[in-house]
Amino acid sequence: MKPTTRGTLAAVVTGVAAAMGASAAPAVAAETVPVPVPLEGVEHSLNVKMPRLGGELPLLRPGAPEGPQYVEGRLLPASSLPQVPLGAALPGVVADTPLPRVVGQGFEHVGVDAPAADLRTLTPGLHVDTPLTSPNPQMFGLPLTKDPEVGLLAPVLQTEPSANLGVG
Template sequence: MKSTTRGTFAAVITCVAAAVATPAVAADAVPVVVPLQGAEQALDMEMPKVSGTVPLVKPGSPDGPQYVEGRLLPDRALPQVPVSAGLPELDVRAPLPRVLGDTFDHLSTTTPDSTMRTQTPGASLDAPLTAPRPELLGLPAPKLPEAGLLAPALQGAPGASLDVAPGL
């Protein structure tokens, strides 16, 4: 096979892969349904209905290092990376065999999707030398090294509801 044919074939495969992967990347979450119909028929009883979504993680762009006068290394040598995603959405409806009377048939639990924003930990370091000093003929002076840890952050507002109602 000629190299031009191989190159054309590789380009076509790359384009097809990009076209197939683009819709999956554009989605915020992937829907999931737990199939329990087989167990329902095999056990001859009403099974819970479970569905939900699994969110996709979206990393953001980190804040780059910040140069500070008088330091040899930049501040935030290991920058924090912002990451946003949602909590999984869950909907569970289970049959309730009239324990609470004739009007209540099922118990449902729902957790709506909610956005979570996080930042990864970062680090700030400084060398054990100062910047070049004119009184030392342009040589750096020794000093104690500095190291700091930037704490991770988590922000969100999750919620859930529990209901007892008629019908499944």
């Protein structure tokens, strides 16, 4: 095969791979799914202005838990059941309703827009330690007994929701 043919073939394969990658990126980057509420049929059948409603549902993005953290003097890792991070978004809402104008023709609108807000969470975790200590060299390598330890890690929830109220 000639070098020019190889170069042309490599350019075509690279272009196809770039086009495939570019078309797949927006589907992966979606964080919420829009959910419209169809009220147009009621509006046309009753000849009445209906509110415009819609929402956004979040997609969960599970993260990787932290690995075990070994502590000197303990037989088990510090986090026996690690906390798992979950990233998502709070559901968003869009509502816009027409109000009849008292003076003149047409309608005025009142609307609420609460976009989906990022949400960072950690699942509950568990710390457990055995009722034995690490091997004691003064006791010929035998462990000593101690009180068992159990601790529960509280779940974490962090977000910054916002909303806009509009009249016009």
